[in-house]
Structure formats: C-alpha cells, structure tokens
Amino acid sequence: MAPxxxxxTSSSRRRPQTSRNLRSxxxxxxxxxxxxxxxxxxxxxxxxxxxxxxxDIAGTGPKPPAVQSPAIGTWATPSAxxxxxxxxHVPPASETGLGRQAxxxxxxxxxxxxxxxxxxxxxxxxEADAVAYCFNAVNGTRPMxxxxxxxxxxxxxxxxxxxxGTYDWRKMNLNPYDCGGEYDNHGPSGKGNPVGAAIDGGQDxxxxxxxxxxxxxxxxxxxxxxxxxxxxxxxxxxxxMGSLWVAxxxxxxxxxxxxxxxxxxxxxxxxxxxxxxQGDPYTPPAVTAPSSSMCSTTASPSASGVTYxxxxxxxxxxxxxxxxxxxxxxxxxxxxxxxxVASSTITSAPTVSAAASTTTRPAVATPxxxxxxxxxxxxxxxxxxxxxxxxxxxxxx
Numbered sequence: 001m002a003p004x005x006x007x008x009t010s011s012s013r014r015r016p017q018t019s020r021n022l023r024s025x026x027x028x029x030x031x032x033x034x035x036x037x038x039x040x041x042x043x044x045x046x047x048x049x050x051x052x053x054x055x056d057i058a059g060t061g062p063k064p065p066a067v068q069s070p071a072i073g074t075w076a077t078p079s080a081x082x083x084x085x086x087x088x089h090v091p092p093a094s095e096t097g098l099g100r101q102a103x104x105x106x107x108x109x110x111x112x113x114x115x116x117x118x119x120x121x122x123x124x125x126x127e128a129d130a131v132a133y134c135f136n137a138v139n140g141t142r143p144m145x146x147x148x149x150x151x152x153x154x155x156x157x158x159x160x161x162x163x164x165g166t167y168d169w170r171k172m173n174l175n176p177y178d179c180g181g182e183y184d185n186h187g188p189s190g191k192g193n194p195v196g197a198a199i200d201g202g203q204d205x206x207x208x209x210x211x212x213x214x215x216x217x218x219x220x221x222x223x224x225x226x227x228x229x230x231x232x233x234x235x236x237x238x239x240x241m242g243s244l245w246v247a248x249x250x251x252x253x254x255x256x257x258x259x260x261x262x263x264x265x266x267x268x269x270x271x272x273x274x275x276x277x278q279g280d281p282y283t284p285p286a287v288t289a290p291s292s293s294m295c296s297t298t299a300s301p302s303a304s305g306v307t308y309x310x311x312x313x314x315x316x317x318x319x320x321x322x323x324x325x326x327x328x329x330x331x332x333x334x335x336x337x338x339x340x341v342a343s344s345t346i347t348s349a350p351t352v353s354a355a356a357s358t359t360t361r362p363a364v365a366t367p368x369x370x371x372x373x374x375x376x377x378x379x380x381x382x383x384x385x386x387x388x389x390x391x392x393x394x395x396x397x
Contacts, residue, residue: 061122061178061210065312073307075143082138085109085200090139095308099140100192102132103200104224107152107256108301109135110163112144112220113183113194113207118173119310123180123210130183130194133172135301143306145171150218153250155261155292159233160202162223164249169211169218173310176218180210182239199224204234208243214252221247232266238278248289256300259292 078092085103093099102111111134115126132141133148152165169176184206187193199205202224209220221243225234238246246267250257264287268276276284 061124061180062175063120063122064118064173064175064178064310067119067173067310067312069312070309071307071311072309073146073311074305075307076305084138085136093134093137093139093141093143095142095306097137097140097142098131099137099142100130100132100194100197101139101141101200102134102197102205102222102224104154104161104163104202104205104222107154107163107165107258107298110152110154110222111135111137111141112167112209112222113197114172114174114209122175122178124178127181127183127187127193128195130197132197143304144301145306145308145311146301146303147171149301151252151254152256153253154258155249155290156259157261157263157290159227159229159263160223160225162221162247162249164221164243164247164251165219166252167209167218167220171311172308173312174218175211176216177211179212180208182236183207183209184234184236186236202226202234203230204236206234206236206246208246210243213242213244217252219243219251221249221251223247229266232269233263235267238267240278241283245286248286250289256298257295258298259295261292262290264288264290 073095075095077094080092081089082092084090085105098116100113102113104110111132113130114133115121115123116129116131118126121129133144134141135144137143148167148171150166150168152163154163155161169178183193183197185192185197185199185204187195189195192198197205204225205223207220207222209218211218213219223234225231244251265271268278270276270284270287
C-alpha cells in the first residue's frame, strides 16, 4: 500500500536540504570573509611593522656608533718632507691631516675620501669636508688604516683609471648601513664634494662608498678621468644610482688585481640614440663591465701600524639581508640572518680571517626600502601562511 500523499512534490521535498546547504554556504562564506578580514589585518600589521631604528640619524644615513674604547696605533707621523708619486717634495702625511689631493695608481696605491671625524659624521654629512685617506699618503693626506680595504681591483683604460672593491667599516667607525653618496670634483657649488678635492693626473673624478648597493657590504669605487672625454666618463649627475650602476666591475671578487681594460661607453650612454638621465621614468639596467686583459695579482697591502682612535668593533646583533661580507682576503663568509635589532653597543667583532668564516651581521636598520621591505615580506609571509592553514581547515570541516 502506497503511503498517503502529503501534497508535496519531489521538488518541494528537497527544499529543506537546499535550505541547509544555503545555511552551510552562508556559514562558510561568513568564515571566509572573517578569515580574509584577519588576513587583511595581518598584512597591514606586517607592512606597518615598526622595527627599532638608530636614535640619532642625520643626512640620509644613520650615524656611526659611539666610540667606547679608543684604539691605539703604532704609526708615527713623519717629520720631514717626502717625495710624492710625481717626484715632488711635499709635506708628509698626518693622521690629523686635512689634505684633499688624491691619487689612483694601483690596487695598493690609491686614496678614498672619508669623514675627518667618523664619530660625529656619516658619509653624507662629510660631503663638504671629507679628507683623503691614502696608501702612500703625502702632502697632509691621512694614511689608510690597516685592514680597511679588503679587496681592490685596478682598471686602466684610455679614458680613466679606477679602483673598485670592498672595505671593513669597523676600521673607520662607519655605520655598516650608511648608504653614503657620491663625492666628486664638482658639487652643488662647483667647488667640489668635498670642497677643494682634486686628483693627481685627472681632470675629473667621482667616488662612491657605502653599504647599500649590496646591503650590508661595504663597497667603493673611485675613478679618475682624463683627456678630451674626461667629464663624460666621470659625469657627476648620477649620484643616486650607486656604484654598481655607474661603474660596473669587480668589487667582491677576492684579492688585489690590476688590469688593462677597454673604455666602455660614457656613464649613462647606451647607444647612439639613447642616453639615460637620472630621474627618467624608466631606469635601464647597468651596462656590462668593460672587458679586461693583461691582468696581474698583487699582494695585499702590508700593515703599517695605522689605527685610528675611532677604530673599533661594531653592532652585536644580527640583521637579515643575506649578503655575505667579504673576509680579509675577499672570500665570502657565511652570514647568520635574524631579525634586526638596532644597537649602539660596542662589542667583539665578527671573525675576519683568510678562511671562510661564520659572521653575525651587525644590526642596524637599513635606510633602504629594499631591506625593510624584505623584513615586511617575512612577516607578511607568516601571516599568509596562517590564513591559508585556517582556510584549509575551514573547508575540510
């Protein structure tokens, strides 16, 4: 016997199930919206996360750390006039000299402009009053501190000579995340950055020195240009582009080398129909370093007892970033990455030796957006991971 008909169609009998499905879908939608809201909140928090910053910042870079234990060197200031590289009798070097006549002759015979007082000035602060620190210093320039230059690569072309390489910021008490800037013989007043700076045998020069081209690794280049094309090869209108863009070449490669090289195109020139100007909407990639030949390797500079009072060991905390620091021989050392915590406490230094070493990156907040962005991405990645896991659990349930 057939069951009594209740008047409901088969379609109407499925409505309660549909209603339950709708309620379930509504619940899942609500859960999804909640999770998306949580995701959005976490992402915003990650992007706006505030990391400790150095408390004393000037120019466009953080200040050097305060000196806790002044160092003492054995170098004695010469008292008699000396002969410079051109055979001219000039006053001797001095650790307190204010000389600004630089030279670029080889991977172990060149100068770099740096702050006269790197306890109170960062690299940008010193643009007007930087002084020359030199190998074979004479004429009131300062001797290069032992161990500061880690690698150096000299290149000689028909239009310029240059030295590029890496440095140990601790020897000059430079902040390891000071981006630095461009020093040249022009400057805003036309009198040079620093004022009165000049270079032997060159009509124009530029120098980049800082730790932002490769985050946390001190890199430098100084170029001296001469001849009819001097200024195009030492153009001073690319101060925001950095050394790797303006003067591509060897920086972190081990050792001290000297080569002849072809003249590449002048800075910013890509071909006969395209020249880049700083500030253009599109920034082209750096050109390839010019080919070199007749290369030779030179022994690293001998210690001369030059240690300045501000030479010391730096920040004790590690910083994320991933760029390996060069060792004393230029070989890359492993780095321990962790979240950065700024500190001005002076403590023991990372190991710097001929063998590859494990180095704890000194912690300061980098002034570049790329590194802070990397930290934000780490936090954002963690947030997204949590949200993804919650979504999977919700839909499985």
